[in-house]
Amino acid sequence: MIKSVDKALTIIKIVSTRRDGFGVTELAEKLELNKSSIFRILATLTAHGFIEQDSETKKYRLGYQYLELSAKLLDSIDIRKEAMPFLRELEKITNEVIHLVIYSQKEAVYIEKLEGNETLRMHSQVGKRAPMHCTSAGKTILAYLPKEEVLSIVEQKGLPQHTKNTITNTEDLFKNLDEIKNKGYGIEQEENELGIRCVAAPIFNHTGKIAGAISISGPSIRMSEARISTLKDELMKVCNMLSTRLGYKKD
Known part of the structure; x- marks a missing residue:
């Protein structure tokens, strides 16, 4: 390790x-270095915009270069790429179909699908859109x-019935959404395809907004309430880790 870089x-x-920064003496004491060494390092960091000195207090704080770098990093994050190790881990644990889904133009879009080791015929395909x-x-x-966005989706797309279990009433939908938010995960009870049950958990980005969801799908005979109860804990754990990877910080 290069000592100067480490310092x-x-x-x-x-x-x-610390928001208001540190003085040279404080930094020297914390690092057990002489002030001249601290001055040289601070001068170099300041020249590159990583550290700046308050003109009044003379204390040093983070420079705005970090904002620029953070923006570039966040813009470069590929949720599909970042999610892949987590999706593979879920596939390994569950042997069921794993989906990575994002929201686009008032619909759900499958951007990744892992088939698992069990045979399961589903309509889902990477790139295909699905009702919300x-x-x-x-x-x-x-x-x-936001509730206004949900109402806009319902107004534009409606609540078409796909199976006898599909929610087709706005009031019932909002009750279900409240339950999902309270529990931290959502369940589909053969609402899109008969014979298939799914459980999903949310993914959040660095702004704290919803970035997508990961779901586990399987035949109803395997996806019992007891199994879903077990799977949802691992699923929520994985989604939390991915959210953290995307820059999300829980309050």
Whole structure:
């Protein structure tokens, strides 16, 4: 490890912990270095915009270069790429079909699908769109969208019946969405395809907004209430880890 780089990064971490910054003496004491060494490191970091000095207090704090780098990093994050290791882990644990779903133009869009080791025929395909109101991932995303947006989706897309279990009433839909938000996961009870049950959990981005959902799908005979109860814990754990990876910080 290069000592000078290590010291510089340590200073950055320390400075980031206090809004009003640190003085040179404080930093020297924390790092057990002489002031001249601290001055040289701070001067270098300041020249690159990573640290700046308050003109009044003379204390050092984080520079705006971090905002620029953070924006570039967040813009470059590919949710599909970031999610893949987590999806594979879920597939390995469950042996069921795993979907990664995002929200686009008032519909759910499958952007990844892992088939699992068990045979299951489903309509879902990568790139295919699905209704929001009768899929576990779709409902889970709806639960975290503003109410006005949900009403707009219902007004434009309606609540068409896909099976006898499909929710076709707005009031019932909102009750279900409230349950999903309270529990932190959503269940589809053969609402889109007969014989198939699914459970989904939300993914959040760095702004705290819903970024998508991951679902586990299987035949109703395997996806009993007891099994779903077990699977949802692992699913929520994975979605929390992915959300953190995307920059989400829970309040």
